Amino acid sequence: MFPALIILAALLVGSVLLACAIGGVSIPPSDIARMSLDRLPFVHLEPDWQSTHETIFFQIRLPRVIGAALIGAALATAGVLFQGLLRNPLADPYIIGTSSGALFGATLVMVFIPATLAVWGFGIISIAAFFGALGSVFLVYNLARIGGKTPVISLILAGFAVGSFFTAMTWFMLSVSGEFQHKLGAVFDFLAGAIRVSSWLQIAVAACLILSGIILARFFTFRLNAFSLGEEGAAYVGINVERVKVAILSLGAFLTACAVCLGGLIGFVGLVIPHAMRLILGPDHRILLPTAALTGASFIILADLGARVIFAPTELRIGILTALIGAPFFIYLLRRYRKEYAF
């Protein structure tokens, strides 16, 4: 596991450097390294780099790259949690209604609240998406509850139903608002994902939330392995199934909501990255969680880089790229490792 973690950490550092260096203005990686070192306490280097580079690096690229990394880590972790809990390789962070709930929340604000407010650097639309995602999971969980238990299958079905309902409500709201054409662009931005980082404060808040979510998730990885025995099997080996389920669902929903809040609905990361790691490193969730988080972070950084530069100066929506890269890669993995998957 440790060699894998070191390689993946190196990949993440490489991705950060690359994404900070490339863009409308190229910044030499050596300057990036020296500018960063200069900011460390007790280190002072002679500033022989251009000051515009310093501004671009610290004010524009680095926050965005860190935002991308946080989104990727959060979605990949949520994917690991949901796939393990639901014993379903098709599960992704959006499976139990988070995406539609977030979309509904965001659209609600777009349609009814014209003002732009921000708290800690988060726009009101993002905040509405965050609570929409959490709210829909809360609703799904309670709808799926039957006699004190929430079987996995009813969670998935309730998630599908609630998701469809919220999606329909979103389009209904837009249709009757009389501003369909006008708002469509903003809704599309949200649907296809776009990383918009406004301030270091926003990044700091998001980092605290997402990193603590990932650290908390680490407490559940061993118990997630037992969930592979089925809910009853997990109970037989001493898991308090309902309590652990609520904890994992809440954590997964929370991480997803944080990611959606920063970057809209970026697809395929939460599905593909846990799969890829599982196929390469095995199904033990204790290994899966940190490796998926690191890989997810690198993946989103690189995808966002691609979204910025491929059609520059036009920016692609990142969700389009993650699916364009993710889907063929997923198919390749499935075909190559068919045996391990025991189809």
Added chain:
Amino acid sequence: MKEVAFSYLNGFSLRHIDLKVKKGERVALIGPNGSGKTTLIKLAAGVLPPGHGEVLLDGAGLKTLSRREIAQRIAVVPQYFNMPFAFSVEEVVMLGRTPFIRALSGETEEDHSVVRYAMELVGIEQFTNRTFNELSGGERQKAILAMALAQKPKLLLLDEPTAHLDVNHQVEILELVKGLNREQGVTVVGAMHDLNLAALYFDRLVLLKEGIIFADGSPSAVLTEGTIHDVFGALVQIEQHPSAKVPHIIILPKENWPRG
């Protein structure tokens, strides 16, 4: 464990069951489909709460114990299993150590040695690194048995452990269970479908009919032509097993049933 006592008063499929199992006993629950065998196993494992009454282990109510504490004492071998992901056999057996492992510290050397021991005992050490889902049904069931043994249980509950297995694997699994009971004093309660296997491998049979205990005793006391007709509605002939001194049921096709 001095004495295990279960008593239930359950409104659904089991009514007024009062069953006491002593330490070191080997008890088979038998009865037709839907008679409540599996329900009884689940009640005993503490995963179903009794509607009325109480399930006791060593005189303490199961509901006063946490899931983790229950799993440190009771292990269950369920009917059939497949894993959603490609876990190795060793990883599956290690899941039996879940009730002993702390969330963050991971497995200790002791956990590894218990897992190795359980796999050797069951005879699946050659499959250590194989993928669980690639094993045959019988081999999987052995791995699940090893997982249950890795829990070091005082009470082993079996839910039709030999369903879907060939005759060789049926015998192997039941021999293993019998050996554990004899050599290590593990109390065994198993729901069994096959009456002949139940008679051969268990010394006490509990016959359930529509959620009540119809008969309870040694195989020769419980398996009579009369009780089997009353409970299963089938006519059979009972012979003595040629080597083991237990009843053996000869199934009679309907055309051989006496008229009237």
